[in-house]
Amino acid sequence: DAKTTQPTSMDCAEGRAANLPCNHSTISGNEYVYWYRQIHSQGPQYIIHGLKNNETNEMASLIITEDRKSSTLILPHATLRDTAVYYCIVRVAAIYSGYALNFGKGTSLLVTP
Amino acid sequence: KAGVTQTPRYLIKTRGQQVTLSCSPISGHRSVSWYQQTPGQGLQFLFEYFSETQRNKGNFPGRFSGRQFSNSRSEMNVSTLELGDSALYLCASSLGGTGDTEAFFGQGTRLTVV
Numbered sequence: 001d002a003k004t005t006q007p008t009s010m011d012c013a014e015g016r017a018a019n020l021p022c023n024h025s026t027i028s029g030n031e032y033v034y035w036y037r038q039i040h041s042q043g044p045q046y047i048i049h050g051l052k053n054n055e056t057n058e059m060a061s062l063i064i065t066e067d068r069k070s071s072t073l074i075l076p077h078a079t080l081r082d083t084a085v086y087y088c089i090v091r092v093a094a095i096y097s098g099y100a101l102n103f104g105k106g107t108s109l110l111v112t113p
Numbered sequence: 114k115a116g117v118t119q120t121p122r123y124l125i126k127t128r129g130q131q132v133t134l135s136c137s138p139i140s141g142h143r144s145v146s147w148y149q150q151t152p153g154q155g156l157q158f159l160f161e162y163f164s165e166t167q168r169n170k171g172n173f174p175g176r177f178s179g180r181q182f183s184n185s186r187s188e189m190n191v192s193t194l195e196l197g198d199s200a201l202y203l204c205a206s207s208l209g210g211t212g213d214t215e216a217f218f219g220q221g222t223r224l225t226v227v
């Protein structure tokens with residue numbers, strides 16, 4: 001699976017949009033971009049994933065560049081509960097492929113009042 | 114529906130002992146994977162089971178093993194415990210049959226080796 005690069009930490013004011021970047025310049029055509037987050041000492045939580053099109057769900061939006069070499073996770077109105085470590089993960093998602101996530105270091109997002 | 118359940122939540126063992134951790138996946142999920150999380154190494158993949166067969170394995174010594182039962186429940190075992198095995202062990206389940214899917218994690222088992 002391709003490697004990802006994320007900033008170590010970011011701050012965001014409560015109520016503002018949090019934009020978390022991820023670089024995955026070696027991504028292959030059959031690799032998806034997944035985002036998970038982990039709130040302190042809890043199990044990671046799935047947020048969103050995409051292949052090439054932008055995706056949106058009730059939690060966040062995922063913007064993938066046209067060349068697929070980078071992406072941005074957007075939390076539209078950050079709350080204090082969004083303070084967590086955010087992981088950008090690239091994985092092959094072929095039918096019956098294994099599920100082994102390479103978490104990396106992630107971005108520690110601090111949402112401040 | 115019920116989430117991923119890991120038992121026990123906390124465990125204290127002595128160096129040299131062995132330990133077994135349990136994971137019950139979400140109903141209908143056939144893939145169960147295990148991760149170790151430590152402050153120094155972060156979240157690291159241990160292994161994944163699908164339909165009672167190990168499908169992927171991370172870079173851990175043979176002291177770490179696992180199995181999956183016909184009802185998809187999984188156990189992992191660590192033998193001859195070392196102090197460095199102290200960690201949060203996380204289990205995740207996914208449908209497993211199609212590639213484009215997400216994994217759901219349990220709350221983990223906090224293992225302390227003394």
